[in-house]
Amino acid sequence: MSNRILGLERPDNEPIYNYEPGSKRRKEVKRQLKKMKEEFLEIPVVIGGKEIKTDNTAEIKCPHDHSTVLGQYHKADEELVQQAIENSMEAKAEWASMDWEDRVAIFDRAAALLAGPWRAKINAATMLAQSKNIFQAEIDAACELIDFFRFNNYYLSQIYQDQPASSETEINKMEYRPLEGFVFAVPPFNFTSIGGNLPSAPAVCGNTVLWKPASTAVYSNYLIFKLLEEAGLPAGVINFIPGSGREIGPEVIADSRLAGIHFTGSTATFQYMWEEVGRNIKNYDSYPRIVGETGGKDFVFAHKSADPEALITALVRGAFEYQGQKCSAASRAYIPHELWDEISEDLIQQVEDLKVGPVEDFTNFINAVIDHKAFKDITEYIDHARESADAKILAGGEYDDSNGFYIDPTIVLAEEPDYKTMVEEIFGPVLTIYLYDSEEYEETLKLCDNTSPYGLTGAIFSKDREATVKARETLVQAAGNFYINDKPTGAVVGRQPFGGARASGTNDKAGSKLNLYRWISPRTIKENLVPPKDYSYPFMEDK
Numbered sequence: 001m002s003n004r005i006l007g008l009e010r011p012d013n014e015p016i017y018n019y020e021p022g023s024k025r026r027k028e029v030k031r032q033l034k035k036m037k038e039e040f041l042e043i044p045v046v047i048g049g050k051e052i053k054t055d056n057t058a059e060i061k062c063p064h065d066h067s068t069v070l071g072q073y074h075k076a077d078e079e080l081v082q083q084a085i086e087n088s089m090e091a092k093a094e095w096a097s098m099d100w101e102d103r104v105a106i107f108d109r110a111a112a113l114l115a116g117p118w119r120a121k122i123n124a125a126t127m128l129a130q131s132k133n134i135f136q137a138e139i140d141a142a143c144e145l146i147d148f149f150r151f152n153n154y155y156l157s158q159i160y161q162d163q164p165a166s167s168e169t170e171i172n173k174m175e176y177r178p179l180e181g182f183v184f185a186v187p188p189f190n191f192t193s194i195g196g197n198l199p200s201a202p203a204v205c206g207n208t209v210l211w212k213p214a215s216t217a218v219y220s221n222y223l224i225f226k227l228l229e230e231a232g233l234p235a236g237v238i239n240f241i242p243g244s245g246r247e248i249g250p251e252v253i254a255d256s257r258l259a260g261i262h263f264t265g266s267t268a269t270f271q272y273m274w275e276e277v278g279r280n281i282k283n284y285d286s287y288p289r290i291v292g293e294t295g296g297k298d299f300v301f302a303h304k305s306a307d308p309e310a311l312i313t314a315l316v317r318g319a320f321e322y323q324g325q326k327c328s329a330a331s332r333a334y335i336p337h338e339l340w341d342e343i344s345e346d347l348i349q350q351v352e353d354l355k356v357g358p359v360e361d362f363t364n365f366i367n368a369v370i371d372h373k374a375f376k377d378i379t380e381y382i383d384h385a386r387e388s389a390d391a392k393i394l395a396g397g398e399y400d401d402s403n404g405f406y407i408d409p410t411i412v413l414a415e416e417p418d419y420k421t422m423v424e425e426i427f428g429p430v431l432t433i434y435l436y437d438s439e440e441y442e443e444t445l446k447l448c449d450n451t452s453p454y455g456l457t458g459a460i461f462s463k464d465r466e467a468t469v470k471a472r473e474t475l476v477q478a479a480g481n482f483y484i485n486d487k488p489t490g491a492v493v494g495r496q497p498f499g500g501a502r503a504s505g506t507n508d509k510a511g512s513k514l515n516l517y518r519w520i521s522p523r524t525i526k527e528n529l530v531p532p533k534d535y536s537y538p539f540m541e542d543k
């Protein structure tokens with residue numbers, strides 16, 4: 001990177017490592033896994049750099065192994081939330097006035113530390129506490145978060161350079177102030193990178209932030225917080241307040257100085273938060289910016305011309321990587337009858353061959369789902385499909401939570417296009433397939449568009465350009481990330497900016513310039529170099 005004053009150079013995406021057998025990197029991750037399981041991590045609330053322990057704690061266990069306790073976290077109560085808000089407001093002035101080159105340098109250093117000495121540790125934490133295999137941890141906790149840090153810096157430098165025109169008689173300037181107040185960052189459990197990005201994107205713009213991590217991802221999120229401390233983030237810029245969302249949320253949202261919410265999680269939680277903001281709207285100092293990326297019911301749509309092998313791979317990886325716990329996961333598929341006859345045997349075989357087990361065995365493709373609630377919710381859908389006359393289970397369907405929250409990757413065939421599992425977000429390893437008559441391609445595209453309230457990701461598989469264009473046009477509002485001949489997951493920062501509309505969120509595209517604009521409040525400054533000294537217009541003069 002060069003020339004910070006004129007603007008950072010566009011960074012490259014962080015390379016993804018393979019962790020092949022015998023490699024040094026694989027050995028280091030294994031060493032970290034062992035160490036973390038032997039140790040017990042005590043996670044405090046952190047306010048203004050001060051670590052606070054409370055008498056209200058919760059255990060952190062591996063989702064894939066109930067007997068392994070990794071540590072415990074201390075929950076913030078109302079009083080600590082108030083302290084965190086006051087501290088955020090105190091830390092604000094100094095942070096906002098720091099040269100932006102120094103602010104971005106801190107996040108550049110965080111990226112470099114994560115790419116280097118912290119990489120194995122953060123990957124291992126994500127593997128153990130969120131039950132991600134090494135490949136899924138690597139693309140998330142290492143690569144995507146490094147990219148978020150670096151690309152946010154780059155985009156911010158571009159925003160700062162964008163200035164209005166001036167002339168010989170006036171100087172115009174756009175000052176990109178942080179928001180007035182503090183920002184509340186509330187991430188989901190499923191991506192460590194989102195945990196790190198939600199507080200750091202507003203922070204790099206000069207805001208101070210309250211970070212409430214998801215209760216099932218506190219372990220990795222705390223390590224990211226420690227990484228930011230090591231990178232030089234001043235105390236109080238981000239305060240770390242783990243605890244119950246239902247208790248902390250209303251307390252924070254009621255504060256008149258709330259300047260913004262940076263949320264990713266379920267549609268229901270986001271709607272609740274928006275309603276709370278609405279209820280408090282008359283109390284705020286300014287209108288809080290509300291950014292929320294939420295649920296999805298992501299589709300794969302196959303035209304009869306689709307490449308069968310590419311389609312099978314996209315369904316297997318798109319639906320079942322990280323146990324389908326990606327907001328982008330392929331969760332419903334539309335396949336013409338004749339193509340189904342060609343692919344069904346191989347698809348079912350491949351899904352049944354997916355190895356299920358703990359993360360410590362790197363040959364396992366599928367690990368556990370996050371917790372008991374997720375296990376219960378997902379298996380209820382499977383049971384519904386097993387008992388319904390409108391559905392049939394073609395693969396998987398078994399589950400067992402005796403040692404860990406394991407659910408076999410499951411394929412459901414729906415007789416009706418609006419069968420429950422074609423419509424609702426399941427957020428687990430369940431793919432529902434609906435077969436259609438290839439003569440009814442356009443009608444089925446419309447059906448796909450209207451079947452669910454979401455609009456996050458979707459894919460068309462087709463070798464016929466006209467059919468591809470028809471899908472792209474008919475499904476124009478059905479997905480904020482639309483893929484042609486690719487799975488609907490795995491967006492890369494700087495290449496496929498991520499987010500969706502409809503019930504899937506405000507579509508502010510995490511890791512892009514669009515997202516950063518939400519965390520700044522521009523002030524236009526005009527300086528008149530030659531102020532006029534006569535109020536009258538020329539045409540008012542008497543001839």
Ligand SMILES: NC(=O)c1ccc[n+]([C@@H]2O[C@H](COP(=O)([O-])OP(=O)(O)OC[C@H]3O[C@@H](n4cnc5c(N)ncnc54)[C@H](O)[C@@H]3O)[C@@H](O)[C@H]2O)c1
Pocket residue numbers: 186187188189190191194212213214215244245246247248249250264265266267269270272273293294295296326327328425427456498499500504505
């Ligand atoms: N669109 C995206 O970019 C994206 C990315 C990842 C996950 N997701 C979505 O996230 C969901 C899964 O994540 P989850 O289970 O962690 O979601 P969730 O809604 O249960 O929790 C998200 C966060 O909100 C907090 N929370 C819960 N109730 C709250 C309240 N009343 N006030 C304040 N905070 C509260 C939780 O503690 C957590 O930190 C899925 O719906 C998935 O589609 C979306």
Ligand SMILES: N[C@@H](CCC=O)C(=O)O
Pocket residue numbers: 190191325326327328488489490491492498
């Ligand atoms: N950005 C990720 C999904 C994040 C939500 O879970 C993807 O594109 O697969």
